[in-house]
Amino acid sequence: MSQVNRLQQGGRVDRSKPLTFTWNGKQFQGYQGDTLASAMLANGIKVVGRSFKYSRPRGIFGHGAEEANALMQLGVGKETIPNPRATQVELFNGLEASATNGWPNSDFDLMEWVGKIGGKMMPPGFYYKTFMWPEKMWMTYEKFIRKAAGYGKASLEADPDIYDKLNRHCDVMVVGAGPAGLAAALEAGRAGKRVILADEQNEFGGSLLASKQSVNGQPAAEWAEAAAAELAAMDNVVCLPRTTVFGYYDQNFLGALERRTDHEGMTAPSGSRQRIHRIRAHQVVLATGAIERPLVFANNDLPGVMLSGSVATYVNRFGVVPGNRAVVMTTNDSGYQTALDIHAAGRTVVAIVDTRHNPEGRLLDAARAAGITVKTGHAVIEAKGGKQVTDALVAPIDAAGDSVTGKPVSMSCDLIAVAGGWSPVVHLSCHTGSRPQWNDDIAAFVPGPSIQKQHLAGAIIGEYTTAGALNMGAAMGAEAAGAEAGSNYDCGDESVCPAQPMYLVPHTKSVMRAPKQFVDFQNDVTAAGITLANNEGFESIEHVKRYTAMGFGTDQGKTGNINGMAITAKNLGKTIAETGTTIFRPAYTPVTFGALGGRDIGDLLDPARHTAMHPWHVENGALFENVGQWKRPWYYPKAGETMQDTLNRECMAVRNSVGMVDASTLGKIDIQGKDAREFLNRVYTNAFSKLAPGKCRYGLMLKEDGMVFDDGVTACINDNHFVMTTTSGGAAAVMSWLEMWSQTEWPELEVYFTSVTDHWATCSFSGPNARKVLAKLCDDVDLSADAFKFMDWREGTVAGIKARIFRISFTGELAYEVNVPANQGLYMWQKIMAAGEEFGITPYGTETMHVLRAEKGYIIVGQDTDGSLTPQDCGMDWIVGKKKEFSFLGKRSFTRPDTARTDRKHLVGLKPIDPTVVIPEGSQAVADPNQPIPMDMLGHVTSSYWSECLGHGIAMGTVKNGFNMMGETVYFPQADGRVLAAEIVSPVFYDAKGERHHD
Amino acid sequence: MTSLHSPLAHVELPEAHAHAGVTLREDKFRGHLNLRGNPQDEAFTSAAEKVLGVALPTAPNSAVENDAVRVYWLCPNEWLLLVAEGAEGQTEADLRAAMEGQHIAVTDLSSGQTLINLSGENLPEVMMKSTVYDCHESNFPVGKAVQTTFAKAGATIYKCADGSYDLVIRRSFADYIFLWLKDACAEYGLAVQ
Amino acid sequence: MLHIYCPYCEELREEEEFSYSGEAHIARPTDPEALTDAEWGDYVFFRKNPRGLHHEMWNHAAGCRRYFNATRDTQSYEIHETYKMGEKPSVTSQGAAQ
Numbered sequence A: 001m002s003q004v005n006r007l008q009q010g011g012r013v014d015r016s017k018p019l020t021f022t023w024n025g026k027q028f029q030g031y032q033g034d035t036l037a038s039a040m041l042a043n044g045i046k047v048v049g050r051s052f053k054y055s056r057p058r059g060i061f062g063h064g065a066e067e068a069n070a071l072m073q074l075g076v077g078k079e080t081i082p083n084p085r086a087t088q089v090e091l092f093n094g095l096e097a098s099a100t101n102g103w104p105n106s107d108f109d110l111m112e113w114v115g116k117i118g119g120k121m122m123p124p125g126f127y128y129k130t131f132m133w134p135e136k137m138w139m140t141y142e143k144f145i146r147k148a149a150g151y152g153k154a155s156l157e158a159d160p161d162i163y164d165k166l167n168r169h170c171d172v173m174v175v176g177a178g179p180a181g182l183a184a185a186l187e188a189g190r191a192g193k194r195v196i197l198a199d200e201q202n203e204f205g206g207s208l209l210a211s212k213q214s215v216n217g218q219p220a221a222e223w224a225e226a227a228a229a230e231l232a233a234m235d236n237v238v239c240l241p242r243t244t245v246f247g248y249y250d251q252n253f254l255g256a257l258e259r260r261t262d263h264e265g266m267t268a269p270s271g272s273r274q275r276i277h278r279i280r281a282h283q284v285v286l287a288t289g290a291i292e293r294p295l296v297f298a299n300n301d302l303p304g305v306m307l308s309g310s311v312a313t314y315v316n317r318f319g320v321v322p323g324n325r326a327v328v329m330t331t332n333d334s335g336y337q338t339a340l341d342i343h344a345a346g347r348t349v350v351a352i353v354d355t356r357h358n359p360e361g362r363l364l365d366a367a368r369a370a371g372i373t374v375k376t377g378h379a380v381i382e383a384k385g386g387k388q389v390t391d392a393l394v395a396p397i398d399a400a401g402d403s404v405t406g407k408p409v410s411m412s413c414d415l416i417a418v419a420g421g422w423s424p425v426v427h428l429s430c431h432t433g434s435r436p437q438w439n440d441d442i443a444a445f446v447p448g449p450s451i452q453k454q455h456l457a458g459a460i461i462g463e464y465t466t467a468g469a470l471n472m473g474a475a476m477g478a479e480a481a482g483a484e485a486g487s488n489y490d491c492g493d494e495s496v497c498p499a500q501p502m503y504l505v506p507h508t509k510s511v512m513r514a515p516k517q518f519v520d521f522q523n524d525v526t527a528a529g530i531t532l533a534n535n536e537g538f539e540s541i542e543h544v545k546r547y548t549a550m551g552f553g554t555d556q557g558k559t560g561n562i563n564g565m566a567i568t569a570k571n572l573g574k575t576i577a578e579t580g581t582t583i584f585r586p587a588y589t590p591v592t593f594g595a596l597g598g599r600d601i602g603d604l605l606d607p608a609r610h611t612a613m614h615p616w617h618v619e620n621g622a623l624f625e626n627v628g629q630w631k632r633p634w635y636y637p638k639a640g641e642t643m644q645d646t647l648n649r650e651c652m653a654v655r656n657s658v659g660m661v662d663a664s665t666l667g668k669i670d671i672q673g674k675d676a677r678e679f680l681n682r683v684y685t686n687a688f689s690k691l692a693p694g695k696c697r698y699g700l701m702l703k704e705d706g707m708v709f710d711d712g713v714t715a716c717i718n719d720n721h722f723v724m725t726t727t728s729g730g731a732a733a734v735m736s737w738l739e740m741w742s743q744t745e746w747p748e749l750e751v752y753f754t755s756v757t758d759h760w761a762t763c764s765f766s767g768p769n770a771r772k773v774l775a776k777l778c779d780d781v782d783l784s785a786d787a788f789k790f791m792d793w794r795e796g797t798v799a800g801i802k803a804r805i806f807r808i809s810f811t812g813e814l815a816y817e818v819n820v821p822a823n824q825g826l827y828m829w830q831k832i833m834a835a836g837e838e839f840g841i842t843p844y845g846t847e848t849m850h851v852l853r854a855e856k857g858y859i860i861v862g863q864d865t866d867g868s869l870t871p872q873d874c875g876m877d878w879i880v881g882k883k884k885e886f887s888f889l890g891k892r893s894f895t896r897p898d899t900a901r902t903d904r905k906h907l908v909g910l911k912p913i914d915p916t917v918v919i920p921e922g923s924q925a926v927a928d929p930n931q932p933i934p935m936d937m938l939g940h941v942t943s944s945y946w947s948e949c950l951g952h953g954i955a956m957g958t959v960k961n962g963f964n965m966m967g968e969t970v971y972f973p974q975a976d977g978r979v980l981a982a983e984i985v986s987p988v989f990y991d992a993k994g995e996r997h998h999d
Numbered sequence B: 001m002t003s004l005h006s007p008l009a010h011v012e013l014p015e016a017h018a019h020a021g022v023t024l025r026e027d028k029f030r031g032h033l034n035l036r037g038n039p040q041d042e043a044f045t046s047a048a049e050k051v052l053g054v055a056l057p058t059a060p061n062s063a064v065e066n067d068a069v070r071v072y073w074l075c076p077n078e079w080l081l082l083v084a085e086g087a088e089g090q091t092e093a094d095l096r097a098a099m100e101g102q103h104i105a106v107t108d109l110s111s112g113q114t115l116i117n118l119s120g121e122n123l124p125e126v127m128m129k130s131t132v133y134d135c136h137e138s139n140f141p142v143g144k145a146v147q148t149t150f151a152k153a154g155a156t157i158y159k160c161a162d163g164s165y166d167l168v169i170r171r172s173f174a175d176y177i178f179l180w181l182k183d184a185c186a187e188y189g190l191a192v193q
Numbered sequence C: 001m002l003h004i005y006c007p008y009c010e011e012l013r014e015e016e017e018f019s020y021s022g023e024a025h026i027a028r029p030t031d032p033e034a035l036t037d038a039e040w041g042d043y044v045f046f047r048k049n050p051r052g053l054h055h056e057m058w059n060h061a062a063g064c065r066r067y068f069n070a071t072r073d074t075q076s077y078e079i080h081e082t083y084k085m086g087e088k089p090s091v092t093s094q095g096a097a098q
């Protein structure tokens, strides 16, 4: 039984290139040029999956993006891909596909029986009513539903493929390469504009590829091939087949997903498998076409019920007739062409069932001439069958299409092709906020007004004739290019008889009693479900959508939405225009996470910034910590050491001899101009008026709300020149902050700021032997304690290199920071390490730096502060200038009643009662650990370490009213049930008098 | 042992590729100076021109050059000067002397950034992968200089007469940008000179 | 993704190059100490959140690093104009109402 439905000839498949594929483990054949769907239909495969809620058998229904049923699981193992539509998967040799849902398999489905019972318990509003309570049960329900309904499985292994992105720019972006899009691109391309033409299919042409019409005397498909070839030959045109424009964003920015190698196999042979094009276009032409609307009748979801235009596409483009005996049900002329195509293929057309009472015209004449039975004023009111259609129940209906007027007759058939009219693909135009508008002439929504530089051509605004689409495309392409259209197209007689809008086919029983009449196949939404929702009071279309789940999922209401809205409108006694429509959001069709991530993964996820000494740190076994984007040495373990061993060793080296940390990551801002001093006075809490050249000063920066924002040391180079340091993570924010005040508020101050963070490398070494180390390398600076004091800086020569030496300390020990141009940073670091060797100089990382500064009670902005602490809250009132003339940034907020409270959360030292304990950072402080939950929380631990030199744990944290609770005990209940206790103390645990760094 | 290490001194070269679609060359240790001043002040502009031998460019996104210096417009009162290795000290001193008493700033950034040159037939696509700026010749002619994003870092990109691009990048991001380029060029082959 | 005209670079640039800096035209009070708490609180904490035209400050962070202002429609995201610091908007809600 091979390819029972394949025609001997015709279509665009290559019968000399057979391809083998498997479906649910069984092997089948198709041809080069097939989609998975066309190959499955060629092999007579009817059931492709089970429905989400009722577990009903479902078959292939459409031929493109509108397909709601045929979601596949492709491939196995790490290459597996969940949920592509079979209609959009190009067949390749060895393709393995299986159903995403159906348990144990889609042909025999236990869940069908559960569904038959469960369906009654899963009415619309199912999610809200069932799953909203109890909330904690959701995970249990969800697992059950997913297992039962499927939806595919993602691989748990890493994807072997790569994905990338291109930023593209063009004059004219044409979306869709059907007749309108091709004609538009030709005009814009010939006008010399930079054009991008994208289409989701493997070849350009759209409906022309399955058309038996001619364009200016040339067969339509041939004309499309010639047009595509002309475009491909133009340097100024980028042709992107297999590319879905999935999103249309503000100011003509579009996202497009190109499937570069999906058609060649599960893994890309080389390069990227998929690519996102991020397109900025001056003008956009939307030529996205229209999707055929299904008809809502009883059991319309049975396999064998298909869209009429899709059937024609399978016949004409793929040489596949998906049935032997077809009933075509139509409300307009397009069903006739399908019937004629099936008939021409040698299969039986049982009847054309036309809901219109008095259709006429060339297509009706042609059908009758071909001997096809045409039943006017009739409708298929119900499909019959088990796993597939076996009969169509056909009955006469009244002219309005509201009721059945006679006795139904049964017609034996295995295919019901339905033509319910067309819905323009308005999705993209909605993405930028434009609401679709109802157009009575074509009984469909068309794109509404848009502020984008956007042009519409073809079926998207209801121009359904081929010549009309071509000519409109040419006109819009020319308009977008600012040129005159140079082409005129003729496709012969395309006259049609008016269509009849038909959103719900009447049945002999009421909507609530008739067999299920499906509106949304993917979400199992029925006409009865919508009616129930309306009866329950849901009137807004957005509410109906959410209550019934209509238009959810990967389908996004491509086929069902209009019928559902029309049914709602009718139930409410309104027009469709009054009821309105939900709008569509990106993505038009699903986009893989791989493509969205592109190359910004792994090492490229976020830039890793390196200091000049980075290679040394790597070579010497440092483990790294992320500080902002910087990679900073965290600690330097030696063989056999635990992390705590390393920290103890590094800390004691600094306390007893000398250690060195790479401080190059600190932000550094060069400030020049005669008003630099005044500017500093305004942005820092303390005064810089008297800071002399050669001196440094620590400063605290606040936001206008009075809260600490950054800190750092600023050195005076000369009266008009300062260098400010900032925190490593805050450098960019501080630079922007200074620029903002300079550019927007105080442009009269003569001052310029330049970031020099990357220019200077900083070797910071401290400990009682620091001076001896420096003395070995520097002989042109008097290093004596009296001549080069704490908080002084000197220019000197260190290891033969001109350097700026700052005598500042973040460890509480005698310390120097040697700054040299970063090109010489690595050399300087090595020279200092060599000079310090005799003193056992020890490189240390950020963790030891944190311990050492915490022993001294120095804060780290961003760790100990969180934007809610004033200087006073930090115990740093000493750094707030009381006499400064200018009301510096944040000062006024100190006297706000809330900020002035004396019982705010204060940053205090916390000494564990049990000296061996290190209280976990983030632990919440409470006064009474026996208070029932929820306890009153007083604050939390911000920093906490083991202090080797003190022999006990130390911590800093916020405690409400902490400054007034010195000596009192607070408690820290832990998740494991322990309760840790600490005494509130001064945060300065080590050398409280500050003698050591002054030595 | 040299005391100088450029920002890309440490990188591991990619595997040799029979055909290199893109070539990267680090023009290391150039002198980089940032200059600030008021372009409406004739004393400032004439002093700059006297020292540099070219007038400061005032058109946005432009650059000028002579044998000794290339000057990039960075914003209405900011320029980047690229001079030969080691010439930055003298240039800074000359500028300061010529602009004595004016509201200006001269800042040495020679160690804080580096210049890399990218060339090769696949460069257009690599630029599309790497920057949101439109590098099509109609928008990015020879001699234009643009500050924009490059991957997730920033760069000042200059289009050279031979069609190649000079990128001024920050030292700390150099390793990341190199990794990015190595990855982006993998399908075409990357040669490092 | 917005496409923003930098009035200093005199080009349309991609949104990635910019950072948003809040409502425009908020002058710092010249004498903060003379203000009541309520007045100071207005300046520090309260910002407009209109549906429609909004004057807002942007920074061309990855470009020329200049701050500038934009008149943007918060509903349609249309940017009606951008203008340099110190300049006044030409598109205002009063103007639009006329």
Ligand SMILES: [Zn+2]
Binding pocket: C006, C007, C008, C009, C010, C060, C063, C064, C065, C066
């Ligand atoms: Zn700019």
